[in-house]
Amino acid sequence: MVAIAVISEFEAETADDFDLSGAWKLSQLSQLPIGTVGVIESLDLPGEVQHHLMHMGFVPEARVKVVRRAPAGDPTVYSIDGFEVALRRDTAQAIRVREYEARS
Amino acid sequence: MVLLIEMSSCCNTETVELPNEPRVAGKIRTVALVGPPNSGKSTLFNRLTGLRQKVANYPGVTVEQRVGRLNGIGRSELTLIDLPGIYGLDRYSEDARVAVEVLHGEMPGTPAPDAILLVLDSLQLRRQLMLAAPVLALGLPTLVLLNMSDVMESRGGHVDTLALALELGVPVAKISATRGTGLDAISHFLDRKALAGQAEIAGASTQAQQNGSNGSAGAAATTRIELPVIGNPRSYRQWATGISTRTKYKAPLSSEWSKRIDGVLLHRVWGPLIFLAVVFAVFQVVFTIGNPLSDGFGAILYAAGDKVAPLLGHGWLESLAIDGVWRGVASVLVFLPQILLLFLFIGVLEDSGYLARAALIADRMMRSIGLNGKAFIPLLSAYACAVPAIMATRTIENKRDRFATILVTPFMTCSARLPIYLLMIAAFIPNKPLLGSLLGMQAAVMVSLYLLGFVAALATARLLKSSILKASSAPFILELPQYRLPTFRSLSLRLVDRGKIFLRQAGTVILSVTVVLWVLSHLPAGTTLGESLIGRVGHWIEPAIRPLGFNWKIGIGLLTSVMAREVIVGTLGTLYGADPSTQSLGLQAALRHDLTLGGAMALVVFFAFALQCTSTLAIVRREMNSWKWPLLQFVYMSVLAYVAALATNQIILAFIK
Structure with missing residues (x-):
């Protein structure tokens, strides 16, 4: 019971609960700071890689949260649809996202 | 013959006779397990067949199809195929190609499945449902299994399975493969499909034809389901999102402690430090706990030999059985406790989910040598055995990266080098403390040997990637599983399996080598060891290895260990047991009597580099589909081993003078 209470503090941090009604600007996924959420606008990667990423859920309109960076600063861990996937900077650069202004 | 024995020692599979008649509509003989990576297919496969397919907590554990009978639910007439995890029906990597080809019935030797069990992880159902679209479009009778539903519900998740079944047009069941709950749904599904199939054969096939590609009757034929545009992941996702909303899917709260653990283990400073500390701790434990265990085990083994000896009389039989075979086999067997200890640690790493994090930490370093972090997973699992590690390279998407990884994997210190x-x-190394109780001198030498192999692997990969296997850098896409507590059951099964493999190896390869050696060392009759057949061969090759600090007995050990590395210890046990001047000494004392420190260190350095393993050569040939590569690999590693051992001996000699 205690564990569930602790977890719920973090519930608000999943990508779905972010308020995405405000102003936004277009940027690269690699540029988003840790803890922020972006909405995928488009991908521009070589055919096979792009197809694979899209099958993993990286499709337009999907919400991606930047979770953390690896100790060396790259790759970065992203959370999408409730699972975590690591991408290198050069891959994340090819994913364009809508970056929303912070809620608070 | 030896090749066969050894192949089976590393990959023990059971042979199942496969039905090979063409697919008959409505008749179910073969069932395939399909699902995204790390959704629990192999755990379920083990439950349903009673077999022991390897399972662990990272995506891409299964890289080829495995087949078994459905004994676990009493349906032994049916064949179950376990497939590598896939995100879609694309042949993106080697393991995905295997899965897709089996599903399409294009894999030679594996029958096309008649029905599908689609295993989805309920913790991330929305994304996992994306795979349902292309799989349902195959038109085979399908049962959707929501795995880990117990964990989902305990974490506050929810899904309306009835609504989901109506949306998908196929039956849906909640299960837990780890606990074995909900599995009776699979029997019901198979029974019902068998009945439906009979009805269809009786003449109801027109209705199925009207449903387009959907050839099965039952739920799928009566419900009109709307599949998204096939081949378009964007429409898959919209479809999956729509379904999860309509079935009131509520994702469970993400495991907060998994995030907290990552906060520490992937921390800028602590992450790499903890990684190193863990590695050192493993070796220290192998010595501080493993050594007494091995000594005790060895004492029991030798005492058993002494007990049996008088029963055999004082003839050649006693000499063969005790001095030859028992000394040889027992000298390898004593290392069983330490090997199991090492496997326990590797098991914890694999089952907990840490391996994927290690790959993430290592990506930067791997990039500098032209590979990516994914190649780090096979390299780490090669600490156990290179054969499964080379299989595991199938998850590496880029072919040149994969080949480079295969070629350098045997440099990683496998458990066969441990003895x-x-x-x-x-x-030869005194056990003095170096860093207090944290690191002793023996453990430090051991760590250096592991590092030596690792550095050789990286340097060789760098060499390959900048010459014959040059390619533009491949992307790094790695899914991080949530941490899981390794279960006692899974860990103990691993240890039992590994113990069996080790004992079988000792009872076959090492046993036969020691018998042959004993015979050769006693022929012609009545000669001394030095003048026996084996002695003559040894003395003949001695000039070549003298500069390395090796004597002729080590030379014979190098020859026999081409089959498998641990054979050298059995060989030395037999040869020193047959030599009257060292017979009364234990193997360690006999070696001290016969070798210098330089020779001893040169020997371990030789083993760090040399490719003495026929199973590895065979698997490299199979995976790279040519003898050219394993031959190149063997020559390269042997030359490197010789030169490095020579340098080691000469440097130590100069240093001691």
């Missing part, structure tokens, strides 16, 4: 390392270190 000779432990023997030489225990005999």
